[in-house]
Amino acid sequence: MAISAAIGTPLETCLAQAVEANPALKDAAAVIRAIAGSAVEISALIGRGALGGDLAAAGDHNSDGDVQKALDVIAHESVTAALQGAPVAEVASEEAEEVMRLNPDAPLAVAIDPLDGSSNIGVNMAVGMIFGIRPSIKDPANPLASFTTPGTAQIAAGFVTYGPATALILTLGDGTQSYVLDRAEGVFRLTSPAMSVPASAKEYAINASNARHWDAPVKAYIEDCQRGTEGPRDKDYNMRWLASLVADIQRVLTRGGVFLYPGDARKNYARGRLRLLYEVAPVAMLVEQAGGAATDGQTRILDLVATGIHERAPLVCGSTEEVDCVATYYAGGKPDAGRSPLFGQRGLMRS
Ligand SMILES: O=P(O)(O)OC[C@H]1O[C@](O)(COP(=O)(O)O)[C@@H](O)[C@@H]1O
Ligand SMILES: [Mg+2]
Ligand SMILES: [Mg+2]
Structure with missing residues (x-):
């Protein structure tokens, strides 16, 4: 209750x-x-x-x-x-x-x-x-x-x-x-008594030093966040990375944003760094219970089943709008559709 x-x-x-x-x-x-x-x-x-x-x-x-x-x-x-x-x-x-x-x-x-x-x-x-x-x-x-x-x-x-x-x-x-x-x-x-993750936000958390190893959808999503009002997301983002999952998630739970630890091309990082049972799944439950979302990029984390105690899982969680947007990139979609034609790099109102 x-x-x-x-x-x-x-x-x-x-x-x-x-x-x-x-x-x-x-x-x-x-x-x-x-x-x-x-x-x-x-x-x-x-x-x-x-x-x-x-x-x-x-x-x-x-x-x-x-x-x-x-x-x-x-x-x-x-x-x-x-x-x-x-x-x-x-x-x-x-x-x-x-x-x-x-x-x-x-x-x-x-x-x-x-x-x-x-x-x-x-x-x-x-x-x-x-x-x-x-x-x-x-x-x-x-x-x-x-x-x-x-x-x-x-x-x-x-x-x-x-x-x-x-x-x-x-x-x-x-x-x-x-x-x-x-x-x-x-x-x-x-x-x-009731933490609530805002549905939309302008802050992302990711270890950017791994950018060259990321999958194409993560690369495209972060690049578009970085393009700010000149890109398809049409808003300027801030980045925060504390390298401490608990602190990064507490910030997301408190003021929104999106946290990503995706899989990447490094050896042993195909499923990211975080462990499903004692990091990713508890965090996913907390974020969902606060009105946010948690996926591995596409699939809901809470539906994943571990096969070993130290098994890893990619994590994308926080404000629903951002988590859904990342899933759109994974599905090969483009967020351009939601953008005002008046603003942004190619918009009529940009000087
Ligand atoms: O050093 P990196 O790759 O940025 O990873 C940081 C992540 O690793 C962790 O430290 C992993 O947890 P442990 O310290 O419990 O192994 C997370 O708290 C943090 O989000
Ligand atoms: Mg940990
Ligand atoms: Mg630890």
């Missing part, structure tokens, strides 16, 4: 209200409480900066080939320890090669990116944590069973941004809410 509490209401009260309205959410609420507890701990550590030690110290490689930084491992250990005390049977974590089995009889499974935006560790920039909660499917022969369902199976999803403020963005399947950590009390408090 949509949260109807006043701004400043503690997360605990909002969760209790949601469970009262829909008792089926009781276990998901317990998982969210556990994750929020870990986030309070990690937020305090990140807030100490270099005084907390070298959080960027390089360790082993994870299963996706990324170097694990000290904070990646600390966050993984903190959140999986918290989930031990929650009704969770399986965890798919970015920092564990295989599915982790916690409480075998528990009803839920959690996919988690314990520390998102790792390239920003150690440089005082925003990082975060992403999670999606699904029903646990008891199949002793297949540890992946709980995670090989479409994203629509998610009961709840959220992310935490450790930025200037520590924020929790959450959906229980009926709207997207934001909370901010009240550091004095150590509790998250409601700041928006």
